[in-house]
Amino acid sequence: MLMRYQRPKGTADILPGDSQIWQYVEATARKLFATYRFDEIRTPMFENFEVFSRTSGDTSDIVTKEMYDFKDKGDRHLSLRPEGTAGVVRAFVENKLYGPETQKPYKVYYMGPMFRYERPQSGRQRQFHQIGVEAFGSDAPELDVEVIALGMTLLGKLGLKHLRLALNTLGDKKSRDAYRQALIDFLEPHFEELSDDSKVRLHKNPLRVLDSKDKHDQAIVADAPSILDFLTPAATSHFDRVKASLDALGIAYDVDATMVRGLDYYNHTIFEIMADSPALGEGYTTVLAGGRYNGLVEELGGPDMPGVGFGLGVERLVLLMQAEKVAVPNDNALDxxxxxxxxxxxxxxxxxxxxxxxxxxxxxxxxxxxxxxxxxxxxxxxxxxxxxxxxxxxxxxxxxxxxxxxxxxxxxxxxxxxxxxxxxxxxxxxxxx
RNA sequence: GCGGUAUUGGUGAAGUGGUUAACACACCGGAUUGUGGUUCCGGCACGCGUGGGUUCGAUUCCCACAUACCGCCCCA
Missing domain, CATH: 3.40.50.800 (Anticodon-binding domain)
Known part of the structure; x- marks a missing residue:
């Protein structure tokens, strides 16, 4: 018997049968995105390493340990995209789409594989797929809500039940810096009581201590100050309008002041849509997440132009749909x-x-x-x-x-x-x- | 990166330190000549994740590696 080959760790073959669900998901998304006037953008699967390191944050786990980066034969430092937003923003800037001839907000969507070097588990792979949307050029809280509504509607159309929308704000830079310091001041006296993980997080990314799974950490954090008390008037106003708009559309949400983001580029509104299903373990698991990233375009060399978007994990979505036994139309019947x-x-x-x-x-x-x-x-x-x-x-x-x-x-x-x-x-x- | 569990045919699986690796499903073939969901009969692992080791002998014991899954980390 000859050598048998296995697919690389953390990758999957999507076989006929399963690919039907994928096509259904993609077709449903394209159709819905069109009604919201989002157009497709296709960017490379690899970019210069700096595109991700600058935008995700030099100390983020994605950059420090999960990135598939490599030198090509021309000694260029490249990386397989670990997420979709950075590449889209790079393309937005490089093609000068911020210019006056494009209508704002400039709304695009993408779908395709992403790569992260991490331990595979159910619904989590090294090559995984995301569908995402981005909207550039408007600060309006109503646009945040349009994006959220789009995410909720998409998951609903795909047959997911038991969804929960978690909402928070990171405020603007001023709010965030003030809160960060307050949080450090609060946690420092408890330093010795914190879990080892949280000790490291305290100075690297103190906000992450907030969603520690460690029970003792959670007890300490329960009395921590809330980001909501450190918002500038402008940030508060933005968040209030987001909530009012969600109320107006009848979209239920829970404000979770301890929710944070793994990527450093977010500010103001952040949200996650979670599903409660045994398919992905106990309790609610995030399928779709996003938020506002007002400094990102400038960070990649463009003008000061706001943006907001979300990304959704297709593997997780498909697992949930299968668990919910969502009926996928079979369009290859034999006549x-x-x-x-x-x-x-x-x-x-x-x-x-x-x-x-x-x-x-x-x-x-x-x-x-x-x-x-x-x-x-x-x-x-x-x-x-x-x-x-x-x-x-x-x-x-x-x-x-x-x-x-x-x-x-x-x-x-x-x-x-x-x-x-x-x-x-x-x-x-x-x-x- | 850390800890744990698992790995037998296309699938679900039973099983033993030693002649032919149970059973079921699926698939293929047959039940008098060219017609489909039932029934009956037959076929279907030269091999028990990979590589070493122990042994007279291993799929069964030991080690390493690979992969999957679970928890942590992190995240979609």
């Missing part, structure tokens, strides 16, 4: 299975399937030289609506036997009629139906 009896009919059956296909129907035939009985079994298993049988006798008569698999009714039809208008034969020749 006609052509049964050929004897080698001499092979040429005619080939012409028949081609003719039926050309008429816009789906058709298939046997290529394994199997007996009629086996061919009918296959037709039945494939749920063919009709079988068209041709043997040496029919070949001589220039006819074929058309059978409705549902009723069992079988009629003889001239081949000429089939080649001329198969659809008409089906609709007019049977007595029933």
């Amino acid at each position: 006609v299975y052509v049964v050929g009896i004897g080698d001499e009919t092979s040429l005619e059956t080939l012409k028949l399937v081609q003719s039926i296909r050309a008429a816009g129907l789906t058709a298939d035939r046997d290529y394994l030289g199997r007996k009629p009985k086996a061919q009918f079994k296959t037709a039945n298993r494939l749920s063919a609506a009709y079988t068209l049988t041709i043997g040496s006798q029919e070949l001589a008569d220039q006819t074929a036997n058309l059978k409705s698999m549902a009723t069992g009714e079988e009629i003889s039809v001239p081949l000429a009629d089939i080649y001329q208008d198969f659809e008409k034969v089906v609709t007019t020749k049977f007595t029933a139906k």
Whole structure:
């Protein structure tokens, strides 16, 4: 036996059957995005390393330990994209889409693979897929809400139940800096009591201590100051309008003042849509997350232009849909299975399937030289609506036997009629139906 | 990166330190000549994740590695 190859760790083959769900997800997303006037943007799967390191934050885990970065033969430091936003923003800036000739907000969506070097688990892989949207050029809280509503609507259309929208604000830079300091001041006296993880986080990214899973940490954090008390008037106003707009649309939400983001570029509104399903372990798991990133365009060399968006994990989404048994439309039903009896009919059956296909129907035939009985079994298993049988006798008569698999009714039809208008034969020749 | 569990055919799985690796599903074939969901009969792992080791002998014991899954970290 030769060497057997395995796919690389953390990757998956999406096989026929599963790919139907993926196509359904993607098609549903494209259709919905179009109604919101978001257009597709396609950016490279790898970028200069700095595109991600600058935007995600030099100390973020994504950059420090999860990035697939490498030097190419020209000694360029590149990285496989760990998320979608940075590349889109780079493209936005590089193509000067911030210019006056494009309508603002400039709304785009993307879908495709992302890469992170981490321990695979269910719904978490090294090559995974995201669908995301970004809207540039407006500070309006209503735009934040449009993006949130889009996310909620998409998940709803895809059949997900038990969704929870968690909402928070990181405020502007001033709010955030003030809060960060207050949080450090609060946690410092408890330093020795904190978990080892949180000790590290305290100075690297103190906000992360807030969502520590450690019970003792949670007890300490329970009395910590809230970001909401450190917002500047402008940040408060923005957040209030976001909430008011959500209320106006009847979208329920929970404000979670301890929710933070792993990527450093977020500010103001941040949100997560979580689903409660055993498919992804106990409790609520985030499927879709996003927020505002007003400094990001400038960070990558563009003008001071705000942005807001979200990304959703397709693997997680698909797991949830499967757990909820969401019905995916099956659009590859078989209309006609052509049964050929004897080698001499092979040429005619080939012409028949081609003719039926050309008429816009789906058709298939046997290529394994199997007996009629086996061919009918296959037709039945494939749920063919009709079988068209041709043997040496029919070949001589220039006819074929058309059978409705549902009723069992079988009629003889001239081949000429089939080649001329198969659809008409089906609709007019049977007595029933 | 850390800790844990697992790894037998296309699938679900049973099983033993030693002649032919149980059973079920799926698939393929047959039940007198060319017609489909039932029934009956038959076929289907030269191999038990990979590589070493222990042993007279290992799929069964030991070690390493790989992969999957779970928890941590982190995140979609």
